[in-house]
Every structure is written in structure tokens, then in C-alpha cells.
Amino acid sequence: MPSPLDTYRIAQEPFYRPSGRETALYEHAYAHRLPMILKGPTGCGKTRFVEYMAWRLGRPLVTLACNEDMTASDLVGRYLLDAAGTAWHDGPLTLAVRHGGICYLDEVVEARQDTTVVIHPLTDARRILPLDKKGEVVRAHPDFQLVVSYNPGYQSSAKDLKPSTRQRFVALDFDYPDAALEAGVVAHEAGIDAGLAQRLVRIAHSSRELKRHGLDEGVSTRMLIYAGILIRDGVSPADSCDMTMTRALTDDPDMAAALRAIIDAHL
Ligand code: ADP
Numbered sequence: 001m002p003s004p005l006d007t008y009r010i011a012q013e014p015f016y017r018p019s020g021r022e023t024a025l026y027e028h029a030y031a032h033r034l035p036m037i038l039k040g041p042t043g044c045g046k047t048r049f050v051e052y053m054a055w056r057l058g059r060p061l062v063t064l065a066c067n068e069d070m071t072a073s074d075l076v077g078r079y080l081l082d083a084a085g086t087a088w089h090d091g092p093l094t095l096a097v098r099h100g101g102i103c104y105l106d107e108v109v110e111a112r113q114d115t116t117v118v119i120h121p122l123t124d125a126r127r128i129l130p131l132d133k134k135g136e137v138v139r140a141h142p143d144f145q146l147v148v149s150y151n152p153g154y155q156s157s158a159k160d161l162k163p164s165t166r167q168r169f170v171a172l173d174f175d176y177p178d179a180a181l182e183a184g185v186v187a188h189e190a191g192i193d194a195g196l197a198q199r200l201v202r203i204a205h206s207s208r209e210l211k212r213h214g215l216d217e218g219v220s221t222r223m224l225i226y227a228g229i230l231i232r233d234g235v236s237p238a239d240s241c242d243m244t245m246t247r248a249l250t251d252d253p254d255m256a257a258a259l260r261a262i263i264d265a266h267l
Contacts, residue, residue: 004090005099008060016045016052017185019177026053029170030102035123035146037166040174042107043220045185046149049174050104059143060101062092066111072118076131088134097122097129100143108148109161116165122146123168153217176221179205185221190228199266200224203241206262207249215255219245237267 029036030053038046047063054061064075077091096103108116121128127140148169150161176182179201187197201224208218223244230240241263246256 003060003099004095005060005062005101008062008096008101010051010055010061013055014048014051015188016048017177017181019181022049022172022174023053023056025172027057030057030145033127033142033145035169036148037161037169037171038147038149038174039152039171040149041153041176041217041220042151043222044174044176045221046174047104047106050102050147050149054102057102059145060096060099061104062096062101063104063106064092065106066108066115068110068112070111070115072115073133075115075118076129077134079133088131093118094129094131094138097138097140097144100141102145102147105146105148107151109150113162119146119148120165120168123165153211176204176208182221182224186224186228189225190232192228192232196231197224197228200227203245203263203266206266207245207259210255210258210262214252215249215259217249219249223248238263241267 026036026049038050040046050063051061064070073091075091075093077089077094079086080089090098093103095101105111105119118129121130122140122144123146127144129138129140130136131138177185179198182204183194183197183201186192186200187194190197204219204221204224207215211218226244227237227240230244231237235243238260242260245263246259249259250256
């Protein structure tokens, strides 16, 4: 029988290179349907990891990028007017809860706290989702799991995950992979040779040192992949790195000069 989650199934194995025991640990957590936090800097592979795990476990994956304009209704659903009158439409979270998917809330702290409270009753033994507007309480399907991501180094403490929320989850730490692994990922994803990928990774490592000197975020794996794609396309290495790294990371002229010096030294 077709399921409303069929479109959320991942047909092909996503390319994912593990950097530790995260695959086995996730499988243990999923076996008990424990809610999971993936912690780590942006662009380091958290989303790719959850895509890979959903494929491995044969579960549909419903992904939502959180932002401050998101309301509880965007997650759980709402009444909408159609030709037949008003009808309830399950939101993406409700679909995953009802039909047994993995729901991934990316950058969960970006959502307002009055939005994130809806996940609380899903993260303890009750495993329920109250749909207040509809007057229904949905019991989670046995295969449902909630996964959220969060970047500890990024947000202000005002936006930190509340202790009452985070203590409901088990957590895995992510970081940029070590140099050889990261170069392998960049070469594969951008379709560039190993030598160029290694030089790009060296740029990333030096830029990450600048984090201690006023840069909010260093160059991520994702930025390296973008730079590699542009270089492969014939854009000069300097322009590629300027677009994908320097301009994307800072508006400060001195910091931009420091980044360009790093890039020049490695390319
Ligand atoms: P995050 O969710 O942490 O912001 P992503 O999962 O979107 O980051 O990672 C950015 C990109 O980096 C991915 O699209 C993927 O191409 C690549 N990537 C990062 N780490 C890995 C890895 N371990 N294996 C394969 N690809 C990776």
C-alpha cells in the first residue's frame, strides 16, 4: 500500500565516509528509537550522515531546515481551505510521526522556543504528538525517530538549546573529518584530483585557525566542495576561493585580506 512517506524514501546509497564509530552508535540509538542530537559546525557532514543512516535503515527521511519564522503549524499541520471545504493537512513532522519516518530538524535552535516545545512529548516515553487545533493526539509509529542538529559554536547563548530540551536526547559529536578523509570527500564530491583537494583542505585548516582570532566560522567541507566545483568548471582558483570562502565568511576587510593570503599561499 502506498504511504504518504514514499516520496521521502532515499533510493540510492548516499556517499558518506564515516570518521569514527558514528554509524554503529546511531544504529544502537535507532534500535531503541532514542531521540538524537547531532552536534557540530555547519557544513561538516551532519545532514549527509542522517541521509546515509536513513538509507541504511530503510526508513523515509523528512528533513526540515528550522528558522525563526517557522511556527508550530509548519511542523504539525493546519486546516486549509479546498474545494470541499476546510480539511486538515498533516505537517511534515506529523507525517513522520504517523507513518514511521525519521524526522530531521536541521539547526533546531533557529526555531523559536514556542515552536520547539511541540517536540517535547515525542522525546520521552509517551512518544505522542498532540494536534491541539485538531483535537487529536497522534501516537508515534514504532519506526518513528526524531533527530535534530545543532551547532554549539555558532549561536548566542540566548539561542542555546534549553537544558530541559537537550536532556531528552542522546548526542553524537561531529567535526570536520581529518585531512586525508576530508580531501577524499572533496575530491569525490567536486570531481577534482586528489592533489587539488589536498591543497583546498590545507586552506581550510589554516582558516579554521583564524576562528580563535575573530572569524566566526572557518572554511567548511561544503565550501571546499563548492570551490572545487568552480575550479573544475574553469574558474580561476583565486576567484573560486574568493566566491566560495572569503566573501561567504566575512565582510571585514582585514579578515578578508588574511583569508586571501592563506589561499594564495596554498594554491
Ligand atoms: P551539515 O549538515 O553539517 O551542515 P552537510 O551534511 O550538508 O553539512 O555536509 C556538507 C557537504 O559535505 C555534504 O553535502 C557532503 O558533500 C560533504 N560531506 C561532509 N562530510 C562528509 C562525509 N563524511 N562523507 C561524505 N560527504 C561528506
